[in-house]
Amino acid sequence: MTTFSAAEAVLDQVVRLEKVESADQKRARLSTGSLVVAAGLLLLGLSFGAGQIAHFAMSNAFDEVQLPTFAVPAGPAVLISAVLCLAAGVGLISGRLSPAWRRAAGVVAGTSFLFGFLSWAAATSALPFPVSNQLSGTVATATPLILGALAGVIGERAGVVNVAIEGQFLNAAFAAGIVGSITKSIPAALVAAVLTAVATAALLALFAIKYLMDQVVLGVVINLLASGLTGFLFDQLVQPQSRVLNSAPTMQPIPLGPLANIPFLGPILFNQTILVYLAVLSVAVVWVLLFKTRWGLRVRAVGEHPKAADTVGISVVAVRWQAVLVGGIFAGLGGAFFTVGSTGSFAKDLTVGNGFIALAALIMGRWHPIWAALMALFFGFVTQMASQLQTLSTPVPSEFLLLLPYIATIVAVAGLIGRSRAPAADGTPYIK
Amino acid sequence: MTAQHDAGLQLREITKKFGTFVANDAVSLDVQPGEIHCLLGENGAGKSTLMNVLYGLLQPDGGQIILDGEELHVENPRQAMAAGIGMVHQHFMLVEVFTVAENLILGREGGPVLNLEKARAKVTELAGRYNLPVDPDARIEDLPVGIQQRVEILKALANDAKYLVFDEPTAVLTPQEIDELMIVMQKLRDDGKGIVFITHKLREVRAIADRITVLRRGKIVGSAEPGTSESELAELMVGRAVDLRIAKPEAKVGQIRLSVKGLTVANPAGAVVVDGLDFEVASGEILCIAGVQGNGQSELADALLGNAQVTSGTVTLDGVDVTHSNPRQTIAAGLGFVPEDRQHDGYVANFTVAENLVLNRFTTQPFSKGLALDLKAIADNATDLVERYDIRTESITKLASQLSGGNAQKLVLARELSRDLALLVASQPTRGVDVGAIEFLHKRIVAERDTGAAVVIVSTELEEVEALADRVLVMYRGKAVGIVSPETPRDVLGLMMAGVPYEEALANSKAAATGKDN
Ligand SMILES: Nc1ncnc2c1ncn2[C@@H]1O[C@H](COP(=O)(O)OP(=O)(O)OP(=O)(O)O)[C@@H](O)[C@H]1O
Ligand SMILES: [Mg+2]
Numbered sequence: 001m002t003t004f005s006a007a008e009a010v011l012d013q014v015v016r017l018e019k020v021e022s023a024d025q026k027r028a029r030l031s032t033g034s035l036v037v038a039a040g041l042l043l044l045g046l047s048f049g050a051g052q053i054a055h056f057a058m059s060n061a062f063d064e065v066q067l068p069t070f071a072v073p074a075g076p077a078v079l080i081s082a083v084l085c086l087a088a089g090v091g092l093i094s095g096r097l098s099p100a101w102r103r104a105a106g107v108v109a110g111t112s113f114l115f116g117f118l119s120w121a122a123a124t125s126a127l128p129f130p131v132s133n134q135l136s137g138t139v140a141t142a143t144p145l146i147l148g149a150l151a152g153v154i155g156e157r158a159g160v161v162n163v164a165i166e167g168q169f170l171n172a173a174f175a176a177g178i179v180g181s182i183t184k185s186i187p188a189a190l191v192a193a194v195l196t197a198v199a200t201a202a203l204l205a206l207f208a209i210k211y212l213m214d215q216v217v218l219g220v221v222i223n224l225l226a227s228g229l230t231g232f233l234f235d236q237l238v239q240p241q242s243r244v245l246n247s248a249p250t251m252q253p254i255p256l257g258p259l260a261n262i263p264f265l266g267p268i269l270f271n272q273t274i275l276v277y278l279a280v281l282s283v284a285v286v287w288v289l290l291f292k293t294r295w296g297l298r299v300r301a302v303g304e305h306p307k308a309a310d311t312v313g314i315s316v317v318a319v320r321w322q323a324v325l326v327g328g329i330f331a332g333l334g335g336a337f338f339t340v341g342s343t344g345s346f347a348k349d350l351t352v353g354n355g356f357i358a359l360a361a362l363i364m365g366r367w368h369p370i371w372a373a374l375m376a377l378f379f380g381f382v383t384q385m386a387s388q389l390q391t392l393s394t395p396v397p398s399e400f401l402l403l404l405p406y407i408a409t410i411v412a413v414a415g416l417i418g419r420s421r422a423p424a425a426d427g428t429p430y431i432k
Numbered sequence: 433m434t435a436q437h438d439a440g441l442q443l444r445e446i447t448k449k450f451g452t453f454v455a456n457d458a459v460s461l462d463v464q465p466g467e468i469h470c471l472l473g474e475n476g477a478g479k480s481t482l483m484n485v486l487y488g489l490l491q492p493d494g495g496q497i498i499l500d501g502e503e504l505h506v507e508n509p510r511q512a513m514a515a516g517i518g519m520v521h522q523h524f525m526l527v528e529v530f531t532v533a534e535n536l537i538l539g540r541e542g543g544p545v546l547n548l549e550k551a552r553a554k555v556t557e558l559a560g561r562y563n564l565p566v567d568p569d570a571r572i573e574d575l576p577v578g579i580q581q582r583v584e585i586l587k588a589l590a591n592d593a594k595y596l597v598f599d600e601p602t603a604v605l606t607p608q609e610i611d612e613l614m615i616v617m618q619k620l621r622d623d624g625k626g627i628v629f630i631t632h633k634l635r636e637v638r639a640i641a642d643r644i645t646v647l648r649r650g651k652i653v654g655s656a657e658p659g660t661s662e663s664e665l666a667e668l669m670v671g672r673a674v675d676l677r678i679a680k681p682e683a684k685v686g687q688i689r690l691s692v693k694g695l696t697v698a699n700p701a702g703a704v705v706v707d708g709l710d711f712e713v714a715s716g717e718i719l720c721i722a723g724v725q726g727n728g729q730s731e732l733a734d735a736l737l738g739n740a741q742v743t744s745g746t747v748t749l750d751g752v753d754v755t756h757s758n759p760r761q762t763i764a765a766g767l768g769f770v771p772e773d774r775q776h777d778g779y780v781a782n783f784t785v786a787e788n789l790v791l792n793r794f795t796t797q798p799f800s801k802g803l804a805l806d807l808k809a810i811a812d813n814a815t816d817l818v819e820r821y822d823i824r825t826e827s828i829t830k831l832a833s834q835l836s837g838g839n840a841q842k843l844v845l846a847r848e849l850s851r852d853l854a855l856l857v858a859s860q861p862t863r864g865v866d867v868g869a870i871e872f873l874h875k876r877i878v879a880e881r882d883t884g885a886a887v888v889i890v891s892t893e894l895e896e897v898e899a900l901a902d903r904v905l906v907m908y909r910g911k912a913v914g915i916v917s918p919e920t921p922r923d924v925l926g927l928m929m930a931g932v933p934y935e936e937a938l939a940n941s942k943a944a945a946t947g948k949d950n
Contacts, residue, residue: 025702291546292545292546293544293545293546294541294543294544294545294546295544296546297534297537297538297541297546298538298539300527300529300530301527301530301538304527304528304529304530305525305526305527305528307525308524308525308526308527308535308538309527309538309539310489310508310509311487311489311509311519311521311525312509312513312525312538312539312540312587313508313509313510313513313514313539314510314538314539315508315510424528424529
C-alpha cells in the first residue's frame with residue numbers, strides 16, 4: 001500500500017494551480033465596469049448644461065464653529081468628475097487592475113460621481129448645498145434602517161426569513177407614541193416599543209417555527225396586520241384625543257462632551273440622539289453576539305444546517321425562537337425612531353417602507369451586521385440627498401428624487417454587489 | 433437472562449415504522465465495550481434507521497434501549513451524547529461554511545464566549561491522537577469529501593463517547609484513507625470502546641469485525657463469524673449467490689463517439705483544474721478515469737456535461753462540437769450523467785420517486801402532452817424502473833429524501849440508464865450501494881456499452897476500475913498521466929495516481945518486487 005501513501009503525500013501538499021478568470025468574476029467585472037462607464041457618460045452629458053458656480057456649505061447656522069462655504073466652478077468640476085469616472089470604468093472593464101487598484105477604482109468612481117452630480121445640482125441653485133446637514137441627516141435617516149437590518153440579520157442567520165420588519169417598526173412606533181404621550185418619558189416609550197416589537201416577533205416565530213407557515217407570506221400578513229391594527233387604533237383611539245395620546249416628547253441630541261465641538265465632524269457624529277448611539281452600539285453588540293459567542297455559533301449553525309445542529313444536541317426550535325425574539329429588540333428600537341425619535345406623533349403607515357429598505361440593506365450587506373449597517377448608511381445617504389436637493393429646488397423633478405433610494409437599491413443589488421449567499425436553511429422550517 | 437447479557441449497550445426488539453412501512457421489525461442488537469460489531473444489510477434494510485433510533489434522531493414505535501443493565505431513554509441526540517453514544521452519520525452533519533474547529537466545538541463550546549483558540553488546539557490534539565490530520569482553520573466546503581469524513585469522525589471522537597456508531601464512513605474514502613480508518617477503529621476498540629460499524633465493503637468486514645449481524649428488510653436474518661468468506665457474507669445479505677466480479681464480454685469497439693482535445697477547465701475560483709486533456713472513447717468501450725480524488729476528475733465530468741467553464745480545447749460527441757453546449761443540449765445529444773454527489777446534484781430531494789425518474793425527459797414524449805404532463809406515463813415509467821432496478825420504496829410517490837442512501841443512488845442510475853444513450857458519464861456509480869446492487873449495476877453499465885454507447889466511468893475505487901474498464905486513463909493534477917490497460921498491476925496504477933509516468937512506475941514497481949524477493 002505504500003504507493004497510495006505516496007500519492008496521498010503528494011496531494012497533501014497544497015496544490016498551487018495556475019489562475020484564470022472564472023465566469024462569475026467576469027460577469028461582475030463587466031457589469032460593474034459598464035455601470036461606472038454609464039455613470040461617467042451621464043456626467044459628461046450633464047457637464048455641458050452645468051451652471052456657473054456650485055456652493056457647498058460645510059457647516060450650518062447653529063454650529064459652534066462656522067466653516068467657510070466653498071464655491072466650485074461647476075462646468076469643469078462636472079467634466080473632471082466625468083473623466084475620472086470614465087477612466088475608472090474603463091479600468092474596471094479592462095480587467096488589468098490588481099485587487100488593490102480595483103478597490104481604488106471603485107472608490108474613485110463613487111466619489112467622483114457623487115461630487116460631479118452634486119456640483120451639477122448645486123450649481124442650478126443660488127443656495128449652497130449643505131454638506132454637513134447632508135451627513136448628519138444621513139446618520140439620522142439611517143438609524144432605523146440599521147436597527148431594522150440588525151433585527152433581520154439575527155433572525156435570518158438562524159434560518160427565519162423576516163419580511164415583517166416593517167410591521168415590527170409600525171407596531172413599535174405606535175406603542176412608543178402612545179406610551180410616550182401618556183408618561184412623557186422617553187425611556188418608557190423605548191421600553192414599550194421594544195416590548196411591542198418583541199411581541200410581533202413572537203407572532204412571526206410562532207407561525208414560522210411551530211406551524212411551519214411560508215415565511216414570506218407570513219411576513220406580508222404581519223405587515224398588513226400591523227398596518228390595519230395601528231390604523232384602526234389610531235382612528236378610534238388616538239385621533240379623537242390626540243393632545244393626550246399623540247404628543248410624545250421627542251429625543252434631543254446629546255452632545256458627547258468635547259467631541260461634539262470638533263469642527264465639521266463633531267456636530268455630525270457626536271451630537272445625535274440616544275437612538276443613534278444605541279444603533280452604533282447595537283452593530284457592535286450583534287457582531288459580537290453572532291461571531292464571538294456560543295449562542296451566535298449555534299444561531300449560525302441552525303441557519304445553515306439545522307440537522308447538523310440537532311445531531312450535536314442543539315435544540316433547533318429553541319435557538320430559532322431566541323434569535324427571532326432578540327431581533328425584535330432591535331426592530332423595536334428602530335420603530336421608536338419614527339415617533340419619539342422624530343416628531344413625537346404617530347400617523348397612519350408612517351414607516352413608509354423603511355422596513356423593506358432595511359431588508360434590502362441586510363441582503364446587500366450579505367447577512368453580516370457590519371456590512372448591513374454600511375448599506376443602511378448608504379440608503380440613508382441617498383434618501384437624505386433626495387430631500388436636500390428638493391429644498392434646493394433643482395431641475396430634477398422631485399418625484400424622481402423620491403425614487404432615488406429605490407434606484408440605488410436596484411443598481412447596487414444588480415451591479416455592484418453581485419451574487420450574495422443567504423444562510424443555507426434561510427426560510428426552511430425544520431422538521432425532524 | 434444472565435448479568436453478562438445485561439452488560440454493554442443493547443437494543444431490544446426495536447420497531448420503527450414510517451407510516452405503514454416497517455423499517456425495523458423487532459430488531460435486537462447489542463454491542464459490548466472493546467468490540468467491533470459489523471452491521472450488514474442491503475440498501476434499505478433499515479441499518480441507518482436503527483442507528484438513528486439509538487442516537488435519538490428517530491423515536492421508536494416499540495422496544496427498549498438498555499445501557500449497562502438500565503433502560504435508557506433517548507428522545508434527542510443530546511441525551512444520547514450524555515449517555516456516551518457518538519455517531520458518524522451516513523450523510524455528513526457538517527456546517528459547510530464553518531471551519532473544522534467551529535464544527536468540532538459546535539454543541540460543546542464550553543462557556544458562553546467562543547474560544548476558537550481552544551477549539552483549534554482540540555482539533556490538533558484529537559487529530560494527533562488518532563492520526564487523522566486536518567487543518568483546523570479550513571472551511572468545510574473547501575475540503576474534499578475524504579477530509580470532510582475525517583472531520584465527521586473527529587467530531588464523534590471529541591465527545592469521549594463510550595459507544596460509537598460508524599454509518600458507512602468508508603463509502604467516500606480512498607483505499608489509503610480506509611486503511612487509516614481501520615487502524616483508528618482498532619485503536620478505539622483496544623481503548624475499550626464499543627463500536628457498531630456499517631459498511632457495504634465486505635473486505636473491511638473481514639479485516640476488522642469481531643461480530644457480524646445481518647439485517648434484511650427490517651429484520652435480523654442471521655449472524656456470521658468474523659472469518660466468513662466474502663461470498664458467504666454477500667449471500668447472507670442479499671439472500672442469493674452474488675457474482676462479486678462480473679464476467680465481462682470482450683469489448684466490440686466501434687467508431688469514435690467522444691473525442692476530447694486539449695481540454696482545459698477552470699473552477700469557479702479561477703484555478704486551472706483540467707489541463708490540456710486529450711482522449712477518445714469509441715462506441716462499445718468503457719474508459720475509466722482513475723485517480724486520487726480532487727485531481728480534476730469531477731471537473732472533467734462537469735465539462736462533458738456542459739456545466740463547467742471550458743477555457744480552451746474541444747469536446748466532440750458524434751462529430752458535433754459540444755464544447756460550449758449547456759447541460760440541456762448535451763442531454764438532448766444523448767448524454768447520460770451520474771453526478772458524483774448524488775445528494776446535491778443527483779435528484780430533487782422533495783420530489784417524489786416518480787418525478788425524479790423523469791427529470792431528464794419530462795418535457796418530451798411520452799411524458800408530456802402539449803403543456804401538460806402525462807401523469808399516467810410518468811407513473812408507469814416509475815413502476816417499471818423501481819421494479820427493474822430494485823429500488824426499495826413502498827411507493828413511487830414517496831419523496832426521494834426518504835430513500836435510503838443506496839436506493840437514492842439506484843434511482844439516479846435507473847433514470848440515466850433508462851433511455852438510449854450516445855455517451856454515459858458516471859462518477860462513482862456504485863458509491864454506497866450493496867454488493868447485490870453493484871453486481872446488477874455493473875452488468876447494466878456493461879450492457880449499455882454493448883448497445884454501442886461510449887462509456888466514461890470516473891472512479892476512485894480500483895476494484896470498480898478493474899471490473900469495468902476496457903482502458904484506464906490515470907489523472908493527476910488535471911493532466912493525463914497515461915492511458916493503460918485495466919490489467920496494469922495495482923501498485924503501478926497507484927504510482928501513476930501519484931503522477932509517475934507508466935514506464936517509470938513499471939520499473940519502480942519491478943525494482944520494489946525484486947527488492948522484496950531478496
Ligand atoms: N424519513 C423517512 N420516511 C419514510 N421512509 C423512510 C424514512 N427514512 C428511511 N425510510 C425508509 O426506511 C427504509 C430503511 O432505510 P435506511 O436508511 O435505514 O436503510 P439502510 O439500511 O441504511 O440502507 P443504505 O445501505 O442504502 O444506507 C428505506 O426503505 C427507506 O426508504
Ligand atoms: Mg444507510
